[in-house]
Amino acid sequence: MQISKNSAAEFHYTLSEAGEQIETSTGNEPLTYIHGLEGMLPGLETALEGKAAGDSFSVTLEPSESYGERVDDLIQRIPLKHLQGDTKVWKAGMTAMVSSNQGRHQVTIVKVGRFNADCDLNHPFAGKTLTFDVQVLSVREATSEEVSHGHVHSEGGCGHNH
Structure with a gap:
């Protein structure tokens, strides 16, 4: 299955700037999100579109596609x-x-x-050109409850009431 609107996707990432690693999910819990609900950086979501479990790729995002430009005196x-x-x-x-x-x-x-x-108040990564190395672990159709809540649920529900 390929990542498309309302897919629940799980992936590991390593984030770097100018070749220097900033953070990684490898060795920790993977990142999960529902595609198309604007819960992901726009440029990263665009790069994830059409990918399937097992795919690995690299994408470099300008500030406009990730955390925006720095605003002085914020x-x-x-x-x-x-x-x-x-x-x-x-x-x-x-x-x-x-x-x-x-x-x-x-x-x-x-x-x-x-x-x-x-x-x-600027995000620490604002104004930075960021490279994400991504490994897609799983893709499935999100449940209607997940779509209405806007996030992926772990086994046993999401632990909060809406």
Whole structure:
């Protein structure tokens, strides 16, 4: 089966910039998504179209096809209690997750005060030309419940109520 609209696809990826590896899913859980629901970077989703289990490929994405260009001065002061991550002590240069009414966003901490942190709202990969090496593991038709929820469910459902 080939990846097309409403396919549930599972794949491993290695992400690099200028030949230097940034992150990889290999050795961890693969990435899953439903094709055509805009839950994936546009350029990567285009490259995945028509691929099947066992396919491996490489695609290089300009910022416009991935995380966008960097916006200078996109700094916001955020209360420390709103920063989510694996640490109790925040320092400049660390990344954190922040929930807003637009969803969850990754931010980079620029400066930490007693109660607030100045955070760069640009995604850490904004402005970068990124290369994804992808290995497609499985492709299947998504269930109607998965399509309505907008994500792939693991065995036993998704663990939240809609």
